[in-house]
Amino acid sequence: MTKVITYGTFDMFHIGHLNLLKRLKSLGDELIVAVSTDEFNLLKGKKTLIPWQQRADIVAAIKYVDKVIPEESWEQKIEDINKYNIDTFVIGNDWEGKFDFLKEHCNVVYLERTEGVSTTLLKNSLSAI
Numbered sequence: 001m002t003k004v005i006t007y008g009t010f011d012m013f014h015i016g017h018l019n020l021l022k023r024l025k026s027l028g029d030e031l032i033v034a035v036s037t038d039e040f041n042l043l044k045g046k047k048t049l050i051p052w053q054q055r056a057d058i059v060a061a062i063k064y065v066d067k068v069i070p071e072e073s074w075e076q077k078i079e080d081i082n083k084y085n086i087d088t089f090v091i092g093n094d095w096e097g098k099f100d101f102l103k104e105h106c107n108v109v110y111l112e113r114t115e116g117v118s119t120t121l122l123k124n125s126l127s128a129i
């Protein structure tokens, strides 16, 4: 049973998020997704439109996802990897290299992002309507 974990805001869920979660599921048997809380997003300097509970419920409803947990801090990753016996940490390559310190604890994989879509682009398109 290989277990994969990823972390993210998943605001205004879009095809880039879905493509990532779909590819993640092909890397293991069980996929855990840590969804950034509203408070943690403030720390990340990220303004979200959709509250955490709704973002978490949407991610939890994706068929590739087995479990959703809150992401409350930068520091929780190592604890999560140990707590859930994670084999592979995966995240989009916009974070390339940023989480290499986790290599002592599990495999670390950076996947290509889906081009042409992002929450920021969606927000800008909506405000232009």
Ligand code: C2G
Pocket: 006, 007, 008, 009, 010, 011, 016, 017, 020, 036, 046, 071, 074, 090, 091, 092, 093, 094, 095, 112, 113, 114, 115, 116, 117, 118, 119
């Ligand atoms: N993503 C993607 N393609 C896009 C947009 C996003 O593959 N077009 C991926 C990102 O690379 C990330 C995941 O989808 O792996 C979630 O993206 P965000 O919600 O923007 O997550 P982020 O704010 O980068 O939070 O501790 C890690 C952070 O919480 C990551």
